[in-house]
Amino acid sequence: MERERVQRLIGAAMVGLGSTQTVFGIMNDDLIFAGFGIVYASIGVLWFWVEA
Numbered sequence: 001m002e003r004e005r006v007q008r009l010i011g012a013a014m015v016g017l018g019s020t021q022t023v024f025g026i027m028n029d030d031l032i033f034a035g036f037g038i039v040y041a042s043i044g045v046l047w048f049w050v051e052a
Helices: 003-025 033-051
Strands: none
Touching: 003 033
């Protein structure tokens, strides 16, 4: 039970951080930074989907 909660928390944190990075990248016209944010958020979604 505890392991599942930690795995979900990791996935949610990755999505949150990647989304934040994407927003800041778009606001500063830095498309490479925004792209890496999208990739990081996508990995978080995949992590969340596999572990949930």
